[in-house]
Amino acid sequence: MKLRQLLAFAVLILLGACDKNEEPIKNEPALNEDPATFKEIGTLDIGDVGAAEISAYDPVTKRLFVVNNGGSNKIDVVDMSDPSKLKVIHAIPTNSGAVNSVSVSNGLLAAAVESTNKQAPGKVTVYNTDSYAEVKSIQTGALPDMVTFSPDGNLILTANEGEPSFDYSNDPIGSVSIISVKENYQVVNVDFSSFEQQREALQQRGLRIFGPKATLAMDIEPEYVTISPDSKTAWVTLQENNAIAKIDLTSKKATEIFPLGFKDYSLQDNAVDLSDKDDVVSFKSWPVKGIYMPDAIAVLQNGGNPYLFTANEGDAREYDAIKEAVRVKDLTLDPSVFPNAAQLQKDSQIGRLNVTRTLGDNNKDGLYDALYSFGARSFSVWNGLNGELVYDSKNELDTKVQAAGFYEDGRSDDKSIEPEGIALGKIGDRYIAFIGMERVDAVAVYDVTDPRTPRFLQLLKTGDAPEGVLFVSAENSPTKKSLLIVSSEEDGVIKVYTPDTI
Structure with a gap:
């Protein structure tokens, strides 16, 4: 056989081998998923109140690590190899204060653990996701409330809330711990003391600093x-x-520091229901402003710009030394601003609305000329470079939830649907946002491929008070399809959802 024929024959053999290797492989990532079709495929109850707060998924071991403070403080390990048959296979005791958050990267599990004395430094404990062995324990600032790995896995960050004692005799500095994984978990605690000289200017732009005798x-x-x-x-x-x-x-x-300003409920697009005693769900314009006060945040890089997505929950400070929330009917309104004050302060109007005592009495004469309620009943998108508002969902979450029959009128006087958790994910060539709403037990799904114009897709019913909202890409999923995992703190229920394939 001539050399040319031999070469041709060899090529044919190689091509045949390649063809065999390129046969369809089971569990290849689905490329054509419809993000408007998420549906529940699995559920697991791991306890009652305090269970199933935050979860993190490890694609290597196919395990879900779930915060569980329902009894003893621990991290439950759930087998996710078949999301339709979830089961707890292990528990990692923390032998300390409550676990507030978990995150996974490169075979490591990081857990944020508060001290039994909340004003004392907390810690991050790092475990091996395969053996569950403790790798390292690192001291953080007071009350580490959230933990996350950087995308490259080289850093662990915690948001250290630094809540005061009830009498405000001990008010720790709020901080962010930056832990270097590759440098034997060295830690730097970043605080905000350098902004003290800018305090007045920042407050004029909407930053709230009002703790008794507190520095910034x-x-x-x-x-x-x-x-x-x-x-x-x-x-x-x-x-x-x-x-x-x-x-x-x-x-x-x-x-x-980007102060976020306030939302104007007198605008028709922001119409809300502010009474739990009007016997109807009715969205109207009111002379009230909302304080955004976001909880969860996620970033989407688009066109070279970082867009920050926030769930605008709201939160009042309630301590022995300061009780911030007050009903509108218990304030004295300035008659020159509110000539119809007597009508407004009825329970069927906005009399029962919770507002802050710390804003609205601009000249300190005891008469309130503006009303500021907690949260914004929405999710927002902000420019990560300058803090400017790019988009707000206005009253769409409220109206979508009401149309679906999920709205809880008993929360109208407080924070309504209470958006708390948010997660971003990519499905095919689309970017999707998932917004957890604590008081209506639901997650809203939006297409945010253009972060300036999010588009509503669907609502998903969840367990009681969804706390953790976690997206798993098709690439990392045990089913090779995108997954949404929602953990709920009031009933300890974990639910898994997946979209249809087109």
């Missing part, structure tokens, strides 16, 4: 962290302070 650094309460895809920048929600902070992860310094 003491009053700041970091809640939730998101990190840019290049792992160089972090953004932190300062919920009680109504702001977002920006942190340079290279220099390990806070560089910006």
